[in-house]
């Protein structure tokens with residue numbers, strides 16, 4: 001796989017600030033991958049993608065897009081890259097259909113092609129029901145969908161998304177993850193920032209974890225999972241009318257490291273080789289009828305994020 005972006009020692013200090021919003025960040029983004037950037041609020045994620053999309057000028061360091069230095073050739077970015085930002089776009093006093101058509105034409109589509117792509121996106125994303133409203137009068141979620149459509153239109157090979165699923169209901173979120181996955185299968189390179197780690201895990205292939213402006217970890221999801229606590233997480237929700245966690249304190253302590261969340265809710269970190277016997281003991285001594293929920297989880301991308309991203313390790 002070839003690199004689309006090569007980022008070297010990228011540093012950003014905003015005017016009037018002493019703290020570095022990005023601090024000597026170096027990594028590459030490969031052609032055709034879905035790359036996720038995770039990190040807590042204020043970590044420097046938006047700053048990073050705004051720089052790679054040419055909206056913010058780095059203080060130092062370099063960004064190469066297909067081998068070209070973007071600060072020296074800024075015109076190459078709109079040719080290859082579309083960005084969905086967290087901010088409202090300038091296109092607020094137009095109807096969604098007009099915004100899509102204008103954007104497609106600005107990205108070089110003919111009138112007919114712009115109309116075709118606009119029609120398809122309106123159908124695919126279910127935008128038809130609010131096509132009669134000016135963008136400024138749409139709800140937060142409707143606006144987010146329009147901004148996503150504005151990123152998709154014009155078929156750029158690199159598409160960057162800053163929190164693509166914020167403000168969206170669960171059904172629409174699922175549709176958006178599927179759309180990003182579909183775009184990737186069509187060959188697009190997808191770069192995204194998200195706090196929705198559990199959902200994003202289904203599509204992200206490689207991930208970078210950033211905090212305090214620094215890149216703390218980067219790698220394939222499987223690779224990073226191997227670096228975190230390998231214990232199995234048994235999560236139990238006991239039925240309040242029958243039982244509570246203290247009644248089983250001794251049993252839980254025998255099974256592994258116990259984290260009481262509430263009187264009804266407990267998490268036990270259990271060694272892999274004793275998972276089977278732990279499950280048997282739970283079912284035998286408590287019984288399935290007294291459980292509202294029982295989950296068995298291997299390390300997830302969320303664990304990776306929490307343990308490698310400075311969010312504090314579960315059970316450490």
Ligand SMILES: Nc1ncnc2c1ncn2[C@@H]1O[C@H](COP(=O)(O)OP(=O)(O)OP(=O)(O)O)[C@@H](O)[C@H]1O
Nearest residue numbers: 014015017021039040041042043044045046047048
């Ligand atoms: N335009 C700006 N001027 C000055 N400081 C800024 C500006 N934009 C961001 N910052 C600061 O830079 C740091 C990184 O912000 P950034 O928006 O990149 O974080 P983030 O990881 O995207 O956060 P969030 O998840 O909350 O969106 C923060 O301390 C923020 O206050």
